[in-house]
Amino acid sequence: TVEDSGGAPPNQRSVRVPPGVTVFDSASWNGIAIDSTCGGHGTCHKCKVRVDTSTPISRHDVRTFTRDQIDAGWRLACLVQATRDLKVTVPPLTTRPKAATVGVGRQVILRPAVQKRYVELEEPNLADQRTDIDRLLGAIDDLAPRPDLHALRRLPHVVRAADWKVTAVIVDEVLVDVEPGDTTEQRYAIAFDLGTTTVVATLLDVALGTPVGVASMLNKQQPYGGDVITRISATMMDPATLPRLQQAAAATLSELAQQVCREGGVDPAHVYEVAIAGNATMTALVLGIDPEPLGVAPFVMSTAQPPTVLATDLGLDLHPRARAVFFPALGAYVGGDIVAGMLATGMDRDKRTRLFIDVGTNCELVVSDGDRILSTAAPAGPAFEGGAIKCGMRAADGAIEVIKLDTTPDAPDRAVQLGVIGDVEPKGLCGSGLVDAVAELVRVGLLDSSGRFIPDEQAPEVAPALADRLTRIGEERVFVLHRPHPDAPADECVVLSQRDVRELQFAKAAISTGWTLLLEELELEHRDVQQVLMAGSFGSYISPASAVRIGLVPKLPVLRIVSAGNVAGEGAKMALLSVRERAGAAALLQEVTYVELSDRPDFNDRFVDQLSF
Ligand code: FES
Known part of the structure; x- marks a missing residue:
């Protein structure tokens, strides 16, 4: 409340x-x-x-x-x-804060690019025939903005209609508008986390540094494919797809912008800037840039720093001169969303040795030893998003997200405890549930360290309360997580199959190979890592204990593993609240070294080493 x-x-x-x-x-x-x-x-x-x-x-x-x-x-x-x-x-x-708390405990001194100044100007007369713009600029000479054409077009009428009492609107040192009366309190911007799956918008009062509305929705590009590769392929197969994807992105942003303005009771014309944090493909698509080179070796971006554009060019109905700024990208698979995440987590400021993991179909990894920062991307595949998993689903109502197994023989009703999103009948398994299921089955001994279910005959001895849940669907061995009714056959139950375990093994091996190699580059051991930040809409929900157990993160005390939340969106907020932070994001391009893993000769051997639990 x-x-x-x-x-x-x-x-x-x-x-x-x-x-x-x-x-x-x-x-x-x-x-x-x-x-x-x-x-x-x-x-x-x-x-x-x-x-x-x-x-x-x-x-x-x-x-x-x-x-x-x-x-x-x-x-x-x-x-x-x-x-x-x-x-x-x-x-x-x-x-009334002068600083705002954003990101992972970051304090940001408010220095937004959007500035407003209320002035009461002297009326011109025959003895004072200064131009309208000189009169206005003279009153705000400390800000020294350059006027743009839109402001000049509005100026003569607005100053006279408002009895020379006006508010100058300056965005990034450009005078973009003159508004009648005092509108200094109405200074807004929208931070977008433009995800492949979900897009989140936060409306910010940049004068106070506080959020006034948040909304999220599925990216309207979904029908063209669940991940970036399928969307890139769609544009390659039919050139008409690129404009359609661009429109879908624009429609998503525009609907969210309207929603947050409604929620915050803000006139969209008082939104003067937006910041967009998206991966390289999402950024290319929303700008209508052909993403094909991102999808094929040698994976080259058209630009690491997209230009600032007018928000209207992206289909956003905000102030007509509102700008849209984008985060720079480090590589085709370490995009602006990760740079925003680095900003939000202070990867470039903290002296500790930290590992940042954004888990998804493409998993981005960043390691910093307080001095050097390395990043890379690991192709984890769709397992975490519920893809290629027998009963996999997205983290929506009915998804099992937490699993605890109890092997005590006298408590069969507690043998499998499930946390289900929405507290409804379980329908499937989302990514964090998958990680929990495998971690728990390894812990109780029903999965061996190679990821194989133990032989049927050993199960009653290893975990008597759970043994009857180890069964088969056709030839395949499965573990029953939820039975809709006591006599339900296995193929009507929510199960974890042997193949699901394999999928998770491949995903976690890709990720752990990534951070192992980055740590090696910095000559660090696993135990040197002082903090692991699990980021992203999925990564934040993984249980740290389960992540450690299956080797998704280094074997460290769980307290060193923290959920970092939606850091891309937080980074976008920071860029809107402070031009210094925005410059910090641009500086990351020079500070971070992108390491390409796929051409390393030892990658495959290392990957195989990482498969076991
Ligand atoms: Fe400062 Fe809680 S004590 S935020």
């Missing part, structure tokens, strides 16, 4: 986050602003929220709140972890 300081009825939102994420991060990822000046580090004591009274109390809570407040459920949001369903009441912001 988000309370409104203006006395408006509280706003109810319900959001889903990976277990263990703090309430503070959950809110920030979902566009809900909570007071803070420390960025979620437990030191500013400003992130006050009300939660269930049974929520554990930290020592910082004791210092911050009175006994009565604690009894009423007040806690510091950055110290409350969401490990179950939680009701949270977020009070209105008390301070």
Whole structure:
């Protein structure tokens, strides 16, 4: 529940986050602003929220709140972890922040490219015949913008109609408009995470640094293929597909822009900038650039830094001079979304040795030792998205996302515990469920380290409560995760098949080969990694313990493995809130070395080494 300081009825939102994420991060990822000046580090004591009274109390809570407040459920949001369903009441912001908390605990000093200045100009007379523009520029000479034609066209009429009381709108040092009266409070921008599957938009009040609306939807390019390769192939087979894909992307962005403006009660004409973080293919397609070279060796991009364009050129109905800025890309398969993610996680600022993993069909990896930064891409295949998996599905209602196995013989009803999205009858298995299923079966011994189900006759001894779930569909061995009714045959159940295990093995071997080779390049051992950031809409939901167990990430204490959330969207927000951060993203092009793995002679041998659990 988000309370409104203006006395408006509280706003109810319900959001889903990976277990263990703090309430503070959950809110920030979902566009809900909570007071803070420390960025979620437990030191500013400003992130006050009300939660269930049974929520554990930290020592910082004791210092911050009175006994009565604690009894009423007040806690510091950055110290409350969401490990179950939680009701949270977020009070209105008390301070007008000069800095905003975005990304993974990053504090960003507000320096947006969008500036506004209200001025009351002196009317011209015969003794003062300065031009309209000189009169205006004279009043805002500290900003020294260059006027564009749109502003000049509007100027004579607007200043006179508004009795010379106007607001100058400056975007990236260009005077783009003059608005009647004082509109300085209406300064908005939209951050887009343009994903292959899902697109997320966040409407930001750039004057305050706070989000005022968030919306997401499936990318309307879906009918042309689930991943970038099929979409590239579609353009290769029929040249008419490229404009269609461009239109589909434009329609997605435009619908989301309207949605967030409606949600935030913002006039779209007050949105002056958008930032788009997408992979190299999504960026090429939304710009109408032929993506074919991205899909065939030697995988070359048309440009690493797409130009800034007008948002109207992308089909967005915002301020007519609103700009669209894109993130630069490091390579055909380490795109602008990953650069945005690096910005959001501070990969170039942190002195720790960190590994960043964005898990998906294409898995992007970044390793930094605090000095050098290396990145690469590993083709993980569709397993994590539910593709090529017998009962695989996307993370939607009915998808099993958490699995716990209990081998105690006297508790058969607890033998398989499932967490299902939407709390409905299980329909299939999503990526995090797949990782959990395999990790748990390895843990209880029903899968051996080579990834094979153990012989039928050994199962009753190894895991008596689970043995009857190990069965066959035709020739193939399967483990039954959910039976819709007690007599349901295996082919009507949600199962994990031997082939599914193989698919996951290939995916995780591709990924772990990637980070192993990057660590070697930096002469680092697994144990040197101080933090693993699991990013992306899927990666954030993988259980750290399961990821360690199957070897998707280095064998490290689970506390070193953190969900980083939708870092591409967070990076896009940062670029809108601070021109310095935006420049930092551009600088990453020079700072990060892209390592091509596919031409390494030892790649295949290393891959085979990584297959086992
Ligand atoms: Fe500063 Fe929680 S955000 S204490």
